Amino acid sequence: xxxxxxxxxxxxxxxxxxxxxxxxxxxxxxxxxxxxxxxxxxxxxxxxxxxxxxxxxxxxxxxxxxxxxxxxxxxxxxxxxxxxxxxxxxxxxxxxxxxxxxxxxxxxxxxxxxxxxxxxxxxxxxxxxxxxxxxxxxxxxxxxxxxxxxxxxxxxxxxxxxxxxxxxxxxxxxxxxxxxxxxxxxxxxxxxxxxxxxxxxxxxxxxxxxxxxxxxxxxxxxxxxxxxxxxxxxxxxxxxxxxxxxxxxxxxxxxxxxxxxxxxxxxxxxxxxxxxxxxxxxxxxxxxxxxxxxxxxxxxxxxxxxxxxxxxxxxxxxxxxxxxxxxxxxxxxxxxxxxxxxxxxxxxxxxxxxxxxxxxxxxxxxxxxxxxxxxxxxxxxxxxxxxxxxxxxxxxxxxxxxxxxxxxxxxxxxxxxx
Amino acid sequence: xxxxxxxxxxxxxxxxxxxxxxxxxxxxxxxxxxxxxxxxxxxxxxxxxxxxxxxxxxxxxxxxxxxxxxxxxxxxxxxxxxxxxxxxxxxxxxxxxxxxxxxxxxxxxxxxxxxxxxxxxxxxxxxxxxxxxxxxxxxxxxxxxxxxxxxxxxxxxxxxxxxxxxxxxxxxxxxxxxxxxxxxxxxxxxxxxxxxxxxxxxxxxxxxxxxx
Numbered sequence: 289x290x291x292x293x294x295x296x297x298x299x300x301x302x303x304x305x306x307x308x309x310x311x312x313x314x315x316x317x318x319x320x321x322x323x324x325x326x327x328x329x330x331x332x333x334x335x336x337x338x339x340x341x342x343x344x345x346x347x348x349x350x351x352x353x354x355x356x357x358x359x360x361x362x363x364x365x366x367x368x369x370x371x372x373x374x375x376x377x378x379x380x381x382x383x384x385x386x387x388x389x390x391x392x393x394x395x396x397x398x399x400x401x402x403x404x405x406x407x408x409x410x411x412x413x414x415x416x417x418x419x420x421x422x423x424x425x426x427x428x429x430x431x432x433x434x435x436x437x438x439x440x441x442x443x444x445x446x447x448x449x450x451x452x453x454x455x456x457x458x459x460x461x462x463x464x465x466x467x468x469x470x471x472x473x474x475x476x477x478x479x480x481x482x483x484x485x486x487x488x489x490x491x492x493x494x495x496x497x498x499x500x501x502x503x504x505x506x507x508x509x510x511x512x513x514x515x516x517x518x519x520x521x522x523x524x525x526x527x528x529x530x531x532x533x534x535x536x537x538x539x540x541x542x543x544x545x546x547x548x549x550x551x552x553x554x555x556x557x558x559x560x561x562x563x564x565x566x567x568x569x570x571x572x573x574x575x576x577x578x579x580x581x582x583x584x585x586x587x588x589x590x591x592x593x594x595x596x597x598x599x600x601x602x603x604x605x606x607x608x609x610x611x612x613x614x615x616x617x618x619x620x621x622x623x624x625x626x627x628x629x630x631x632x633x634x635x636x637x638x639x640x641x642x643x644x645x646x647x648x649x650x651x652x653x654x655x656x657x658x659x660x661x662x663x664x665x666x667x668x669x670x671x672x673x674x675x676x677x678x679x680x681x682x683x684x685x686x687x688x689x690x691x692x693x694x695x696x697x698x699x700x701x702x703x704x705x706x
Numbered sequence: 707x708x709x710x711x712x713x714x715x716x717x718x719x720x721x722x723x724x725x726x727x728x729x730x731x732x733x734x735x736x737x738x739x740x741x742x743x744x745x746x747x748x749x750x751x752x753x754x755x756x757x758x759x760x761x762x763x764x765x766x767x768x769x770x771x772x773x774x775x776x777x778x779x780x781x782x783x784x785x786x787x788x789x790x791x792x793x794x795x796x797x798x799x800x801x802x803x804x805x806x807x808x809x810x811x812x813x814x815x816x817x818x819x820x821x822x823x824x825x826x827x828x829x830x831x832x833x834x835x836x837x838x839x840x841x842x843x844x845x846x847x848x849x850x851x852x853x854x855x856x857x858x859x860x861x862x863x864x865x866x867x868x869x870x871x872x873x874x875x876x877x878x879x880x881x882x883x884x885x886x887x888x889x890x891x892x893x894x895x896x897x898x899x900x901x902x903x904x905x906x907x908x909x910x911x912x913x914x915x916x917x918x
Contacts, residue, residue: 370884371891536899552811553807
């Protein structure tokens with residue numbers, strides 16, 4: 289019976305071959321570390337956000353006179369409404385944390401290099417959509433920080449040449465952030481996650497064409513690849529367990545630690561909060577925005593600071609395998625970048641003082657400086673490493689993998705460099 | 707419109723910190739007796755001007771507060787009525803120049819939370835000129851509600867501190883009425899997850915041990 293059903297479906301839809309190609313026989317490098325768990329986790333958080341969001345939308349009202357009250361209705365009267373809302377609000381932070389780690393892994397191990405540029409660029413597109421979704425979702429509770437955050441950020445579009453003022457009005461649907469803004473943000477906040485799901489599909493199709501990178505940075509021959517299921521399904525589920533424990537500690541015990549107190553005050557267009565801060569995941573970019581004294585310059589710098597990652601496949605000119613692992617100079621650059629992000633995050637969080645403004649400017653300069661210098665650093669480092677020779681175990685690995693590949697060319701994974 | 711961004715930038719460069727004085731860190735106690743005393747304290751000292759629009763008398767009854775006391779407080783109002791202040795917005799505007807803020811979310815709506823509200827309530831003092839001021843929120847329009855500024859006896863000050871603590875405990879409960887339920891459920895959920903994750907770890911090891 290079972291087989292007959294499968295056969296019936298297979299004649300009409302490639303179910304068995306799909307499961308085979310993408311799960312039971314999908315070749316995955318056996319040496320992947322736990323840093324390779326975060327893509328799966330991002331997918332999980334996406335589903336979690338959509339699921340909780342759909343139920344929240346059943347009780348939420350997008351109307352400036354009702355929004356704040358409807359959130360309190362969810363928090364107090366709806367059965368387990370508090371759980372839904374805290375899961376969704378904490379989920380937003382979790383999503384960014386997971387995505388940032390996912391990106392950091394890509395940067396550290398050089399996974400953005402050929403043939404995986406499209407993975408990196410679709411990922412970049414997904415990041416932008418995620419940021420837009422998070423930003424619009426933050427307006428929905430209609431608290432003070434929601435309102436003023438949206439006001440400040442939509443105002444940045446004044447930097448558009450010639451039609452700046454019109455663009456701002458067009459985005460808001462009004463001269464100020466108001467009911468028209470709230471309803472359109474709600475509509476788009478509901479739409480974008482589904483576009484993200486579409487983008488994730490593209491991201492995964494690209495992944496299953498080029499296959500996963502791995503910590504050695506060398507495309508491994510068939511003998512070092514194992515099927516995704518059951519090896520990586522079991523590993524991903526174990527990682528998911530660890531993630532859920534951390535997530536639930538925040539949901540059940542520290543949910544308010546991720547919320548701005550000012551957002552528990554209903555939006556008041558007549559009263560500016562003393563200090564407008566975005567959520568933690570936007571802080572480094574916000575610091576870059578504020579570090580440039582001129583509006584247009586600040587907006588361009590902030591946009592560039594997010595988009596600059598796209599250029600990584602071209603900025604990194606080294607052909608040494610293994611990302612930062614076998615590349616001491618690149619490793620130092622990577623850690624300096626992480627520290628710089630933290631400094632920018634701190635500068636974005638505190639109310640500006642003379643020192644913090646100077647600190648922000650230096651950190652912004654440093655941020656772009658690292659990207660600008662990377663082509664030279666990577667090229668010089670490559671020459672230095674070739675002169676000095678790679679560690680013997682890397683040389684041995686490269687040699688053995690190369691030999692394996694010439695011996696068994698039909699066992700190459702699709703997408704491996706010829 | 708053009709001025710707005712300028713004003714916003716100005717604000718972002720010169721913030722005014724609301725709290726310059728040190729807050730006294732407290733632990734709130736959202737057990738029934740404290741919360742019940744807290745509602746009592748609030749009804750006597752705050753309810754004249756402040757509303758708690760998200761708390762209904764029925765919520766107090768559900769939490770287990772003495773039914774007789776609730777009936778006393780609500781008078782002829784419905785059990786489903788919110789804890790509305792006795793003062794109209796117009797009257798408040800005339801007396802204070804603003805409508806006193808709603809207290810439902812007060813302990814979550816200020817940097818410092820419950821400790822802020824507690825320190826603020828006890829932050830009143832008299833200047834040598836005989837003007838009453840507040841350490842925590844100098845621009846406040848609220849007159850010293852608990853009389854801490856004129857209390858000199860240590861016993862009296864202790865009594866006022868205790869009332870403030872009860873009120874703040876009640877406000878903490880009001881801001882997050884499901885907190886106890888959340889914590890209780892949290893222990894079960896995390897306990898379950900820890901066991902599940904351990905099992906998943908063994909499953910993973912078992913499966914991976916098949917590899918040479």
